[in-house]
Amino acid sequence: MNNSKEPSGQQDRTRDRSPAAPALTADRRVLVIIPVWNEEVSIGGVVKDLRRHVPHDILVCDDGSTDRTLDIARELGCMIAGPTPHGMDNPLRTGVKFGMNNGYDVIVQLGGSGKQSAADLPAVVQPVLDGTSDFVSGSRYLPGGRAINHPAQRQVGTRLFSALFSLFAGRTATDASNAWRAYSVRMLRDPRFVMDEPWIDVYAFEPYLYYKAIEFGYRVREVPVTITYPKRRGYSKIRFPGSYWAVFRPILYLRLGIRK
Numbered sequence: 001m002n003n004s005k006e007p008s009g010q011q012d013r014t015r016d017r018s019p020a021a022p023a024l025t026a027d028r029r030v031l032v033i034i035p036v037w038n039e040e041v042s043i044g045g046v047v048k049d050l051r052r053h054v055p056h057d058i059l060v061c062d063d064g065s066t067d068r069t070l071d072i073a074r075e076l077g078c079m080i081a082g083p084t085p086h087g088m089d090n091p092l093r094t095g096v097k098f099g100m101n102n103g104y105d106v107i108v109q110l111g112g113s114g115k116q117s118a119a120d121l122p123a124v125v126q127p128v129l130d131g132t133s134d135f136v137s138g139s140r141y142l143p144g145g146r147a148i149n150h151p152a153q154r155q156v157g158t159r160l161f162s163a164l165f166s167l168f169a170g171r172t173a174t175d176a177s178n179a180w181r182a183y184s185v186r187m188l189r190d191p192r193f194v195m196d197e198p199w200i201d202v203y204a205f206e207p208y209l210y211y212k213a214i215e216f217g218y219r220v221r222e223v224p225v226t227i228t229y230p231k232r233r234g235y236s237k238i239r240f241p242g243s244y245w246a247v248f249r250p251i252l253y254l255r256l257g258i259r260k
Contacts, residue, residue: 028129030056031104032121033095034112037063040072042114042230047076049118059098060112061091063202069112092205093195100185105129107188111179113230120225125182127221134187134218137173137210138180138225145175145224149231157244164248165207168255169214173222176210177247180225183209187218199259203246211254 032050036043043060050058060073062082070080081094092109099107106128110116120138127133140147141162147155158177165176193212194200200208213220253259 028105029103030054030106030108030125030129031095031099031102032056032058033061033092033099033107033109034058034078035061035063035091035095035109036065036069036073036112037091038065038067038069039112040065040067040069043069043112044072044076046110046112046114046116046118047073047078050121051076053118054121056108057104059095061095063091090200090202090205092202093200096183096188096195100188105185106182107185108182109179110181115227115229116180117226117228120180120223123223124180124225127223128182128184132219133182133221134184135210135213135220136180136182137175137220137222138178139175139222140178140225140227141174142222142224146226147229148226149229150227151229154229161244161247165210165251168251169211171214171220173210175222176207178225178227181206181209184218187213190216192216194260197259199253200250201246204250207247207250208254211251215254 032054034043034046039046047058047060050056057079058077059079059081060070062070062080062084064083070083073080081098082091084091084094095109096107106125108121108125110121116138124136124138127136139145140150141159158175162173162176166172193209195205195208210220250259
């Protein structure tokens with residue numbers, strides 16, 4: 001895919017809370033990216049929820065879906081990046097590079113499974129829009145954050161990963177695997193970020209950016225958000241132990257100097 005062209009489907013560590021319901025800055029271009037893989041059950045609700053709360057462009061980044069995910073996203077007016085064969089490219093990297101190459105100022109990401117609430121987007125993006133932060137991550141564990149129907153295994157896994165990430169990065173992160181992220185494109189243009197390395201795969205991309213933003217001295221911040229876990233099975237692609245190792249591996253490699 002050529003990231004400088006318009007995708008198909010568009011017609012054709014401070015831990016204080018952001019002000020409640022902040023006003024978004026109209027003259028800054030914001031791209032919302034949603035990585036997906038077979039999310040036909042949830043993607044419609046995610047996009048409709050976003051449309052109710054924010055006016056930003058939405059780019060659905062496909063990782064080889066074989067169901068109706070992309071049809072639904074197109075019907076709702078989203079831009080589409082992909083499809084690519086599952087596991088052959090990094091949908092988050094594809095979305096970030098599209099935003100960097102097409103004049104956006106801020107890139108926001110959330111998951112496609114419906115666990116995040118679009119009502120949290122203004123609080124996530126506003127610190128970047130107002131110039132007080134370069135990198136924002138959501139946190140279910142900060143005061144004001146919530147986790148509803150939180151599986152015990154996921155509680156243990158996210159807290160353990162956050163503790164290890166904080167130890168290796170040298171800065172406290174209460175929820176280092178949270179799907180809510182906002183990035184300043186100015187920060188992403190720093191040539192020290194080497195996003196095209198083959199080892200920075202689907203699960204490595206987010207912890208890589210988080211770790212390097214801290215290492216490079218950028219203004220990193222967490223804001224409280226709400227995560228709601230569906231009661232249905234199959235809402236998450238994370239599997240133990242392989243997926244947990246895939247998320248942990250990049251920070252271990254970076255800390256030990258195995259990768260840069």
